Amino acid sequence: MATEDHMKKTMDPIVSLCKRRGFIFPSSEIYGGSNGFWDYGPLGAQLKRNVREAWWSDMVTNHNELAVPDGAAGTFHMVGVETSIIMHPKVWKASGHYDLFHDMMIDCRECQARFRSDHIATSQCPRKPSMTPGDHEACQLTEPREFNLMFKTIIGALSGEENAAFLRPETAQGMFVNFKNVVDSSRVKIPFGVAQVGKSFRNEITPRNFTFRSREFEQMEMEFFCHPDDSRQWYEYWRNRRYQWYVDLGITSDNLILRDHDADELSHYSVGTADVEYAFPFLPDGEYGELEGIAHRGDFDLRSHMEGKLVRAGDELVVETNEHGQPTHPGSGKDLTYFNDQTRERFLPHVIEPAAGADRATLAFLCEAYCEDEQPDDKGDLKTRVLMKLHPKLAPVKAAVFPLIKKEGMPETAGRLYQDLKEAGIASVYDQQGAIGRRYRRQDEIGTPYCITIDGDTATDGSVTLRDRDSLQQDRIPIDTVVAEIHERLRN
Numbered sequence: 001m002a003t004e005d006h007m008k009k010t011m012d013p014i015v016s017l018c019k020r021r022g023f024i025f026p027s028s029e030i031y032g033g034s035n036g037f038w039d040y041g042p043l044g045a046q047l048k049r050n051v052r053e054a055w056w057s058d059m060v061t062n063h064n065e066l067a068v069p070d071g072a073a074g075t076f077h078m079v080g081v082e083t084s085i086i087m088h089p090k091v092w093k094a095s096g097h098y099d100l101f102h103d104m105m106i107d108c109r110e111c112q113a114r115f116r117s118d119h120i121a122t123s124q125c126p127r128k129p130s131m132t133p134g135d136h137e138a139c140q141l142t143e144p145r146e147f148n149l150m151f152k153t154i155i156g157a158l159s160g161e162e163n164a165a166f167l168r169p170e171t172a173q174g175m176f177v178n179f180k181n182v183v184d185s186s187r188v189k190i191p192f193g194v195a196q197v198g199k200s201f202r203n204e205i206t207p208r209n210f211t212f213r214s215r216e217f218e219q220m221e222m223e224f225f226c227h228p229d230d231s232r233q234w235y236e237y238w239r240n241r242r243y244q245w246y247v248d249l250g251i252t253s254d255n256l257i258l259r260d261h262d263a264d265e266l267s268h269y270s271v272g273t274a275d276v277e278y279a280f281p282f283l284p285d286g287e288y289g290e291l292e293g294i295a296h297r298g299d300f301d302l303r304s305h306m307e308g309k310l311v312r313a314g315d316e317l318v319v320e321t322n323e324h325g326q327p328t329h330p331g332s333g334k335d336l337t338y339f340n341d342q343t344r345e346r347f348l349p350h351v352i353e354p355a356a357g358a359d360r361a362t363l364a365f366l367c368e369a370y371c372e373d374e375q376p377d378d379k380g381d382l383k384t385r386v387l388m389k390l391h392p393k394l395a396p397v398k399a400a401v402f403p404l405i406k407k408e409g410m411p412e413t414a415g416r417l418y419q420d421l422k423e424a425g426i427a428s429v430y431d432q433q434g435a436i437g438r439r440y441r442r443q444d445e446i447g448t449p450y451c452i453t454i455d456g457d458t459a460t461d462g463s464v465t466l467r468d469r470d471s472l473q474q475d476r477i478p479i480d481t482v483v484a485e486i487h488e489r490l491r492n
Contacts, residue, residue, distance in 0.1 A: 009281040014370050015210055017386065021446050023047065023366065024211060036207030036215035038359075043446055046396035046427070048218075048362045052197050054393055055220045055356065056080070058245060059195045071240060073233045076224075077192035079182060083174025085199060086153065086165050091173050093329035094304050101149050101169055108133060109140040119206055149202045151215075167201040172353060174198075175223045176301045179336055190338055190349060191226035191234065197358065209282045211359045212289060218358035223351055225338070228299070231271070231350035235296040239274045242294055242354045246276060246361075250391035251368045255279040257288055268312045269300035276356075278364045291364055292356035299348040302336040306348075365394055369447060375472070377437055388447030389470055392490050397448045399428045399486050402439050404455040406432055414454040417464070417482060424483045426490075444469055450489065452482055 018024040022041035026033040040048055063078040092098045107113070111126045113133070125131040127138060134141050151167040154160075168174070175194045182194055197220050207213050226234045243258045261273040273295040277288035300317060304310050308327035310317040320328040339346045369388040377383045392398065401418040403410035411432055421428040429448070431439050436453065443451055453465040463476045466485065477485055 009367065009370060011210060011280075011282045011367075013372075013386075014281065014367055017370065017388075017445065018044065018366065036204055036213075038211050038214060043396045044362070047365070047390070047394060048358060050394045050396065051362050051365065052218070052220065052358055054249060055245075055358075055361075056195065056197060059193070059222055069237075069241075072237050073230055074191070076226075077188040078195065078222075079186060079188060079192065080195045081175060081178060081182065082196060082198065083171070083178060085168050085201075086155070087168060087173065087177070089165050090329070090332075091177060091305075092150065092166055092169075094309055094331045095173050095176075095301070096304065096309050097150065097169060097173075098329065099309070106133070106144050107142045109142065110138050119208075123206065149204065151201045151203050169202050170200050170355070171196045171198045171219045171221045172223060172301070172355065175221070176305055176351075177332075179225070179302060180334065183338065190340065191224065191230065193222050193224040195220075195222040197221075209280070209289075211363050212280065212282070214359060217360075219355060220358050220361070221353065221355045223301075223353055225349040225351060228347065228350045231296060231298075231352065235272055235294070235352050238352050238354050239294045242292055242356070243276050246278075246291065246364070249365065249394060250389070251278065251364060255368060259288070267295075269297060269310065269317060271296040271298045271350075278367075280364070281367055289360075291360055292354060295353045295355070297351040297353055299350055301351055302348055303331075305331050306334060306336045307331045365390060385441060385444060387444040387469060390447035390449075392449045395447045395449055396427065397429050397443070397446060398426050398490060399450045399452060400439070400443045400448050401428060401430050402436060402451060402453045403432050404436060404453055408456065409459060410454045410456075413458055413479070417452065417454065417479060420483050421486065424487065426483070426486055440467065450486060454479075 021043055023044035025039045025041055027037035027039045028034045060078050060080045065075055065077045068075055089098075092101075106120065108126075113126045120133055123133050125133050125136045125139065127136050133139060150169050153165055153167060155163050155165045175196055178194070182188060182192075198218065199216065200219050201216055204213055204215050207215055211217075224234060224238060239258065243256070246256055247253055255278055257277050259275050259277055261270075261275070266273055273293060275290045276292040276294070278291050279287070280289045283289055298317075300310060303317070308319045308331040309329040311320045312318075322328050337346050337348050366388070369390045371387050371389055373385050373387070374382045375385045388395075390396075399421055401414050401421065403414040414430065414432070418428055418430040429443075431442070433439070440451060447469070449469045451467040451469070453467070455465065458464055458479060462479050464479045464482060465474050466477050466482070467474045
């Protein structure tokens, strides 16, 4: 008997299930699709929303600024913002994105295909997919050249460079430019975090691996502002906490690593960076793909928006200047320092940034949840069962209600229970079509943790069957305790 523990996962059945059950569709599919863009179907939209809400609850809603979390250096405040997708072009010049946000691109003059230079070894030649670009005799590859990843747009009715702007390639800058607004308008004190969930856009040269690398994606980012003397400790705290978030939501530690960047990997401004990485099925055995980066950014970002674009000069970050000694890309000139009214100290905060992709996280949870086993069908014959072992907090549907048959008052009783579950805020479905075994299989395949069946005994003893997706255990419980029981199981 095959079990999920011994089954090598691949992307093909996962992608197929996502399409078949309404998790993820190719964007504009009826017109042939749009490369690098994806649409979330009914189940996928709810799953991704649950991922976002799990992150937001952990970061903002459930945060208690009066308590010291395990491993933290002390108490801290946490707030959320929502900033615009299109920002002033000077934001991206001061931050460095305008000049530095590039990938190296290679073209084939023969077939007009384009490739990221660092992806050549793992790409397929359009003429012969068994070969890599450049190996086919007809290939004529160009030298690598820079390609700006930001999407350009025009503000207003007039075209021209003076009206040019960009769709944001990340959500972080909206939080940096609003640092003073948050401090001045709220009661937060250093240390504090500013969280945001929102869309970002990058004109990827070669989108690949399903939703892992897309041109439109959603980020879950938090900027944590702290005193420079405490920043190392806070970096270690957030590095460990963000890894644990994925474990708590069902990703086994066997498929997850927390990898510290080597010195030659660090960005020019980074004091330290660690990635939470997952063993995606599209990667070779032993390799991992990035889920989230936790970066110690020092004072780089607030300094950039104060003074202008920064570049490294030896051990220091200095403002880049032109031939006239003026900043190449000036900052705002605004004072973004923080004044501690208790210690009477003024300083420029350091920033710790945990930055996660909602789409990548959703994909990782889908990959982790996909399982196949063998279970007896209605006739007792062993059949392959596909199930999604999604954590109950993430599952799009929490409970399914079935009348065993369409008579003897069972549909009416099942309908009332379904209504009770919906009124209690439990995402539920009602299904009376087909044999009970087939209904169970449908719910297993979309990840529903609990199924409740109303049968002939319900009318006499007031009990129903509660079935667990993972263990297949079936318990008889009173129908008037179902809502409370589901609530309790979801909390645990």
